[in-house]
Amino acid sequence: MSMLNTSDAHLPFPILIGDIGGTNARFSILPDASAEAINFPNVRTADFTTIDEAIRNGVLAKTDMRPRAAILAVAGPINGDEIPLTNCDWVVRPHTMIEVLGIEDVLVINDFEAQALAISSLGDGERELIGSASKEIVASRVVLGPGTGLGVGGLVHVQGGWIPVPGEGGHVDLGPRSKRDLEIFPYVETIEGRVSAEQILSGRGIVHLYRAICKADGIDPKYSDPADITSHALAGSDATAVETISLFSTYLGRLAGDLAMIFMTKGGVYLSGGISQKILPALRQPEFRAAFEDKAPHSHWLKAIPTYVVTHPLAALAGLSFYAREPARFGLSTEGRRWRS
Known part of the structure; x- marks a missing residue:
């Protein structure tokens, strides 16, 4: 699997958008660049052992749409292929998401980068x-x-x-x-x-x-x-x-x-x-x-x-959606944070 380090390479739609906090995880799917995001009910992180299980049961089980890419905002440092969260037991493993969930392209960024993306266009x-x-x-x-x-x-x-x-x-x-x-x-x-x-x-x-x-x-x-x-x-x-x-x-x-x-x-x-x-x-x-x-x-x-x-009740998801629609508007560093099959 290769890592990308350019922010102007579009992720393929549909895109799974996720804001992963210590207590709750919020998800939506963006079907294409001009469509409204489809929001899903909040997921309590304590209810699922892994983020992959939460996505499978909290998102994929509730829709026929299958995301080809994912953009996730997480509260925690992003160093390497295993990304532990600060305030819950989940570990984000992009390689596993690609292999198990069938997602082709995974981008993981800091939660307050997502908040910053949001304030560009509120x-x-x-x-x-x-x-x-x-x-x-x-x-x-x-x-x-x-x-x-x-x-x-x-x-x-x-x-x-x-x-x-x-x-x-x-x-x-x-x-x-x-x-x-x-x-x-x-x-x-x-x-x-x-x-x-x-x-x-x-x-x-x-x-x-x-x-x-x-x-x-x-x-x-x-x-x-x-x-x-x-x-x-x-x-x-x-x-x-x-x-x-x-x-x-x-x-x-x-x-x-x-x-x-x-x-x-x-x-x-x-x-x-x-x-x-x-x-x-x-x-x-x-x-x-x-x-x-x-x-x-x-x-x-x-x-x-x-x-x-x-x-805005879902500002981080909105910020990630702004980026997903028009990545060339943002100088978002993806080096070491984007994985593709």
Whole structure:
């Protein structure tokens, strides 16, 4: 079997599209470049021993259409012919998929590359503007996704095309700035002595932040589930929960502003994932946008950059479909990540 390293070689249709997370896997089939994708019910990764079994039972058993190619977005490093996932026991083995499932061509990319591909073409009905900077510019962008962890992806606009940039931006340092931060941060759970952004800006991070606030204030925590903290915050029924999500929004704004400067993202910053959608009412409050813009001496530049929450329910699948239809629009590196029979 040979590996390809060019992004302009079209994959043969029909194409199986897959967004593989730690808990759920989402699949669709794209019949051809002009057709609408056929979506399938979410698959719980715990219900199947392997991804091949999940595809066979969750997709192929439900349609007569047989995909000739597959594009999969995975949360995990892609090094070699066996690709373990970060938060579940599945291992993606492209050679096995080709031999067992009859797929001719398999491309595997990072999950936040898929999110970056998505923000190249989302419409107004698939995102919500946060703040007043609404001028639409076709320029480089960045996407952040607080969820199980904190994903970050860049999307660089060059010579009329888009280059998705994967990375580990969720593991940059996040430090205190205000007097209140200095009271709270000594109690935030660290990893080998440091507070990475993911330690606060994620599902477990909401709990870390909430507990740190409780310790700083000398009170016993009531909640241990991020959903409980978030629901009480949005309902205004618990002062500590309210402060937790307010500070979460502030820290997310600070990091989003930092990434906007790093990537020169005049085309906007996008917040993806379930947490961003769940805390939309909090993100609409002044804290997020104020922290995003508070970047002296460049605050005037940040004020002009739009920020959005991605509301598309299947953004990663949409991004993979954008690429499948028009791969030549994207400078997507496929070296070491594409297998063909």
